[in-house]
Amino acid sequence: MTEAAVSKSERESSPTEATASSEATEAQASREVKAPAASRLEPVLSRRGYAIFGALALFSMAIVPILNAAVPADSALHLPDYLVTLFGKFFCYAIVAIAMDLLWGYTGILSLGHGVFFALGGYAMGMYLLRAIGDAGVYRSNLPDFMVFLDWKELPWFWKPMDDFFVACIAVLVVPGMLAYLFGFFAFRSRIRGVYFSIITQALTFALMLLFFRNETGFGGNNGLTDFKHIYGYSLHERSTKLGLYVLSAAGMFVTFLICRFVTTSKAGRVLRAIRDAENRIMFSGYNPTSYKLFVFTLSAVLCGIAGALYVPQVGIINPSEMQPSNSIEMAIWVAVGGRGSLIGAPLGAFAVNGAKSWFTVALPELWLYVLGALFIGVTLFFPKGIWGVLSRSGR
Amino acid sequence: MTAVESARALRDVTPASPEVEAPPPEVKPEAPKPSKRRSIPSIAPRRRTVDKARYEALTAGRKALLCVDAVTVSFDGFKALDNLTLVLDEGELRCIIGPNGAGKTTLQDVITGKTKPDSGCVFMVGDHTDLTQLDEHEIAQRGICRKFQRPTVFQGHTVFENLELALPGSKGVFASLFARLSRAERERIERTLELIGLTEHAHTRAGLLSHGQKQWLEIGMLLAQEPRVLLVDEPVAGMTHKEMERTAELLNALAGERTVVVVEHDMEFVRSIARTVTVLHEGRVLAEGSMDAVQNDPKVIEVYLGES
Amino acid sequence: MPSIFAGILLLALVVFAPSTARADVPTGDVAALVASDRAEVERAIESLSASHDPRALAILSALLEGSLRVDSRGNAFAAREGGALEPLNPAAPRPDGPVRAAEVDNRLRRLLEPAIAAMRLRSDDRDVRLSAATELARAGAGDLAKVIERALAQEADDDVREKLALALAPVDLESTDTARRLRALAAIKAAADPAFRTSVQRLLEKDERGEYRERNAEVRRAASSALSAIELHALWFGLLGHLFYGVSLGSVLLLAALGLAITFGLMRVINMAHGELLLVGAYSTFVVQQLFQKHLPAYADYYLLFAIPVGFLAAMAMGMLLERTVLRFLYGRPLETLLATWGISLILIQTVRLVFGAQNVTVANPSFLSGGIELTPEFVLTYSRIAVIAFSAVVVAFVWFMLQRTPLGLNVRAVTQNREMAAGMGISTRRVDLWTFGIGSGVAGLGGVALSQLGNVGPELGQGYIVDSFMVVVLGGVGKLAGTLAAALGLGIVNKLLEPVAGAVLGKIAILVFLILFIQRRPQGIFALKGRAAEVS
Numbered sequence A: 001m002t003e004a005a006v007s008k009s010e011r012e013s014s015p016t017e018a019t020a021s022s023e024a025t026e027a028q029a030s031r032e033v034k035a036p037a038a039s040r041l042e043p044v045l046s047r048r049g050y051a052i053f054g055a056l057a058l059f060s061m062a063i064v065p066i067l068n069a070a071v072p073a074d075s076a077l078h079l080p081d082y083l084v085t086l087f088g089k090f091f092c093y094a095i096v097a098i099a100m101d102l103l104w105g106y107t108g109i110l111s112l113g114h115g116v117f118f119a120l121g122g123y124a125m126g127m128y129l130l131r132a133i134g135d136a137g138v139y140r141s142n143l144p145d146f147m148v149f150l151d152w153k154e155l156p157w158f159w160k161p162m163d164d165f166f167v168a169c170i171a172v173l174v175v176p177g178m179l180a181y182l183f184g185f186f187a188f189r190s191r192i193r194g195v196y197f198s199i200i201t202q203a204l205t206f207a208l209m210l211l212f213f214r215n216e217t218g219f220g221g222n223n224g225l226t227d228f229k230h231i232y233g234y235s236l237h238e239r240s241t242k243l244g245l246y247v248l249s250a251a252g253m254f255v256t257f258l259i260c261r262f263v264t265t266s267k268a269g270r271v272l273r274a275i276r277d278a279e280n281r282i283m284f285s286g287y288n289p290t291s292y293k294l295f296v297f298t299l300s301a302v303l304c305g306i307a308g309a310l311y312v313p314q315v316g317i318i319n320p321s322e323m324q325p326s327n328s329i330e331m332a333i334w335v336a337v338g339g340r341g342s343l344i345g346a347p348l349g350a351f352a353v354n355g356a357k358s359w360f361t362v363a364l365p366e367l368w369l370y371v372l373g374a375l376f377i378g379v380t381l382f383f384p385k386g387i388w389g390v391l392s393r394s395g396r
Numbered sequence B: 001m002t003a004v005e006s007a008r009a010l011r012d013v014t015p016a017s018p019e020v021e022a023p024p025p026e027v028k029p030e031a032p033k034p035s036k037r038r039s040i041p042s043i044a045p046r047r048r049t050v051d052k053a054r055y056e057a058l059t060a061g062r063k064a065l066l067c068v069d070a071v072t073v074s075f076d077g078f079k080a081l082d083n084l085t086l087v088l089d090e091g092e093l094r095c096i097i098g099p100n101g102a103g104k105t106t107l108q109d110v111i112t113g114k115t116k117p118d119s120g121c122v123f124m125v126g127d128h129t130d131l132t133q134l135d136e137h138e139i140a141q142r143g144i145c146r147k148f149q150r151p152t153v154f155q156g157h158t159v160f161e162n163l164e165l166a167l168p169g170s171k172g173v174f175a176s177l178f179a180r181l182s183r184a185e186r187e188r189i190e191r192t193l194e195l196i197g198l199t200e201h202a203h204t205r206a207g208l209l210s211h212g213q214k215q216w217l218e219i220g221m222l223l224a225q226e227p228r229v230l231l232v233d234e235p236v237a238g239m240t241h242k243e244m245e246r247t248a249e250l251l252n253a254l255a256g257e258r259t260v261v262v263v264e265h266d267m268e269f270v271r272s273i274a275r276t277v278t279v280l281h282e283g284r285v286l287a288e289g290s291m292d293a294v295q296n297d298p299k300v301i302e303v304y305l306g307e308s
Numbered sequence C: 001m002p003s004i005f006a007g008i009l010l011l012a013l014v015v016f017a018p019s020t021a022r023a024d025v026p027t028g029d030v031a032a033l034v035a036s037d038r039a040e041v042e043r044a045i046e047s048l049s050a051s052h053d054p055r056a057l058a059i060l061s062a063l064l065e066g067s068l069r070v071d072s073r074g075n076a077f078a079a080r081e082g083g084a085l086e087p088l089n090p091a092a093p094r095p096d097g098p099v100r101a102a103e104v105d106n107r108l109r110r111l112l113e114p115a116i117a118a119m120r121l122r123s124d125d126r127d128v129r130l131s132a133a134t135e136l137a138r139a140g141a142g143d144l145a146k147v148i149e150r151a152l153a154q155e156a157d158d159d160v161r162e163k164l165a166l167a168l169a170p171v172d173l174e175s176t177d178t179a180r181r182l183r184a185l186a187a188i189k190a191a192a193d194p195a196f197r198t199s200v201q202r203l204l205e206k207d208e209r210g211e212y213r214e215r216n217a218e219v220r221r222a223a224s225s226a227l228s229a230i231e232l233h234a235l236w237f238g239l240l241g242h243l244f245y246g247v248s249l250g251s252v253l254l255l256a257a258l259g260l261a262i263t264f265g266l267m268r269v270i271n272m273a274h275g276e277l278l279l280v281g282a283y284s285t286f287v288v289q290q291l292f293q294k295h296l297p298a299y300a301d302y303y304l305l306f307a308i309p310v311g312f313l314a315a316m317a318m319g320m321l322l323e324r325t326v327l328r329f330l331y332g333r334p335l336e337t338l339l340a341t342w343g344i345s346l347i348l349i350q351t352v353r354l355v356f357g358a359q360n361v362t363v364a365n366p367s368f369l370s371g372g373i374e375l376t377p378e379f380v381l382t383y384s385r386i387a388v389i390a391f392s393a394v395v396v397a398f399v400w401f402m403l404q405r406t407p408l409g410l411n412v413r414a415v416t417q418n419r420e421m422a423a424g425m426g427i428s429t430r431r432v433d434l435w436t437f438g439i440g441s442g443v444a445g446l447g448g449v450a451l452s453q454l455g456n457v458g459p460e461l462g463q464g465y466i467v468d469s470f471m472v473v474v475l476g477g478v479g480k481l482a483g484t485l486a487a488a489l490g491l492g493i494v495n496k497l498l499e500p501v502a503g504a505v506l507g508k509i510a511i512l513v514f515l516i517l518f519i520q521r522r523p524q525g526i527f528a529l530k531g532r533a534a535e536v537s
């Protein structure tokens, strides 16, 4: 995968680029020749964009699995299983990063509580996975182990529907979405903006973390949900299942990218950026910023929920520490490192930061926090446009 | 093409601004007075209607369009607007002058919903809704537009996109997600571009424009919005003499079609466009009438013109 | 025999010391206290204990403590800390000849305790009797039941009687005499002492056959009214206790948030490393403590007094360093500031881990801060908490003074109100920024010093306070010192009142939810973006 190639093609379709003028006029001229009755002002992706997008998708969803499963283990090209799962995780993070970028990079809303939506999606999936264990748990009971341990006799009501995979999938979308909608409704309605919004979202994740830490809340307390065995009948320990989950995560990221790209290139996307730049003006132009903000906030929460749901079966555990405020802030740094407001930088950042994290926490664990801290400081001070900003500038 | 011609041209291609259909005047018992300024927008839709008697009294015998009725705004006890009543006629060009701190900007804030008054209401003829109960964007959708004292455009968008966003039409989230630009709309944007002299810059980012160009872009956005009432706060501040003339021409051309309210300190400019002048002082109307009448009013001379 | 001594005493009073109201305690008895013959000692104790003289009491008390010294002439002294001798006989201010220490063993103690108690209960001074009775009531009658019983029979003062009855209550409750049980219950009711809750409850219970353990209905009535008195009392003291803990938590929050009120409230710098500035203060305290223990062990207790300026200066220096190297470049970009300072906090935490270890370190209370005032057994006003409350009051006063009454404060306020104008008037805004941030950080350091006295000091100390601190500042209204004060105390008290009702975690969540709702209702307290200011941004 050559990043330079990505950089070039995406530059053309990137909405925030100042270079647009000549190319856009051309594009417009060509559109005027065809003169359709009505058209989108911006395509979701340029033709070249689609080509590169397709190549990347093919590479990650076909080549990688082949390198893992079909190439013999002693070959230099063989991709070990643990790397596949690692990349699967990274794709989940990348989904989160794209969702954050939609919110922060385009709308100017920095949420420091997106870890909650990720974790809620994860918990919804985790509940299904735990129920899927059946009576094969440690206590051989029909109830999940932690309930037996707490001496509960009956499944709480909110656990009952989670036996069904499809209900769980709906919960993955609906629970984070509902929370985001409600929270956003109150917050945006009161015109809470900027850092104030960041701080109260941080309080939100903190509060929910405390709530989930309690045993009585009913989600396994401290230990969370773990020891999963099957998903939809497939064993989680099988390589094929792992590969399947990896491919799903990758697909999830590419679809997320397209969805967000669709939003940002639509008129709504332009309204979002207008809200970021001059909220007053957009209000006096007759747009209701509250409903737009609510829309992106909810959308990005739902995407995070999906990411969480894909993440949990791959790592095999979900617990309240996913809701630590530090986790949510780290998500922001993925986006900042990758570069805001392009949708391409964000997943790059997620891969780069988490790749570095995986390496450091094994090789030089004491240094990792220094590196992370330095990333926070360095990116804000010296590379406000992030990796993508540097790449697209040097690619010019 | 002069500004006047182009303004006419613009008027010709666009159908007259969509009239808000007048609902049958309904008589409702006076709702309890709303609390202070924007404390919290309540969840339930607030559609307080205007007292019918006041409505009749203010609009009787004239082609009124926008009424500001007994509005009082106080900031920490200081009354920026003091029981102010003002009626604007359809197609009128009204200049509002007054010394610094007279409340001119505050009046615009009240009309556009940015500041909620302590008491009083604002309404448009043909509609009994009290505008002070609405949010800014709802008021804007009813055709009241404003130009800020500083030019505010969307710096990160191209000039073309700025105008696109200003176009009237459905402004909900889902409508704009799937919005497509029709040929008529595109033409309308191009015409506006021509009018404000920014055709070559259509695809330049607005942030890169000069101050004067931004002023024009903002005016262009207001025109694209097809307002019924246009509120303009100190439009010629920072403009060259030539630009000022062009602006005067443009505003004159717009009047008749739309109601235009201009707040301005520059007396020469006011004289060049004014038909009716309202003098505000300490939140109240001090005098109203033609430029000459106002200028010879001893009260006005004392508080305002006498100063300079 | 006592009467003879009393007579001698009287005589002595008249003959030897007409100017003072009292005679000397017989020096012979005193000398006998250090005799090697045990019988003689016991006899001397007996004779002294018959005395009504407060000095005899002092002598016996000193004996019980083991601090009694007697010179060759039979003059008594009490050995005080550092070797000084306090004369117990004013006639002999200085010891004459060699001084001997009186020995005391357990047998003598058993003799002494009731004797002293009896003497005190017999004292002419009502306050002495009352304090003796109160002590007995707290300790329970134990072996002294007889002494107390006798004293009770002679006592006229109601307060003292009540205490005595209370001291006897544990014995009385078991008694078969209905009158004594009633007396005990009346005393318990008057004292509302929660220590008796279970024993009173027992009276109201039924045994296996479904009959009341207490057969007498009148006693049961008395018991139930005593029980409700206890309950009411416990409720009040519980409330009072929560209030105290609330105020103390509030002052901790205040200390944690005050620095933030300056850096965020005045300068609009979102400093996520604020918690780590607390950490700097707390670890400075630890370091100062270690240095004192190592180099000045004699003055180890006073380390805290040095830790206060050291903590302030260390955090201030850290803050100024941050301002110079990072924050200065991020003014006006709050979200970036937030992220950068978060990075700083990660680095600081990790540094603390590497230098001091990941485990908590112990910062001991100096001896003058350990212990507390015991209002009831379950409600102790610990000195450390009281000190933190007082300290936070002092810090608030300091910050207020600094902002309102010093040239720096004037400049700070000028710059925060209108930066351009202030710059135009010749104020160096960069210097003011630097110092404002420095002082805000220094105040955070002071908070850290205080926190070290209340709980564990570990690398994560600061993290726990960051959300709370922001909440306090936001709730109080940005840039308002009085608001910060009210918000911190309010949050602290509400938190502690909610805790027993909802549990610590749910209480905390309830508060967060409340805060979010509060912001809903009163955004204008939080957002200075009002009217004109909003137009520009």
Ligand SMILES: Nc1ncnc2c1ncn2[C@@H]1O[C@H](COP(=O)(O)OP(=O)(O)OP(=O)(O)O)[C@@H](O)[C@H]1O
Pocket (backbone or CB within 6 Å): B075, B079, B080, B098, B099, B100, B101, B102, B103, B104, B105, B106, B107, C530, C531, C532
């Ligand atoms: N948000 C606010 N808070 C407090 N006072 C305000 C606020 N907005 C306006 N004022 C005060 O109300 C008065 C009227 O202000 P306004 O801006 O309406 O005057 P103006 O006529 O537009 O003045 P200028 O000619 O200088 O633009 C002024 O004294 C101003 O200080």
Ligand SMILES: [Mg+2]
Pocket (backbone or CB within 6 Å): B104, B105, B106, B149
């Ligand atoms: Mg004004």
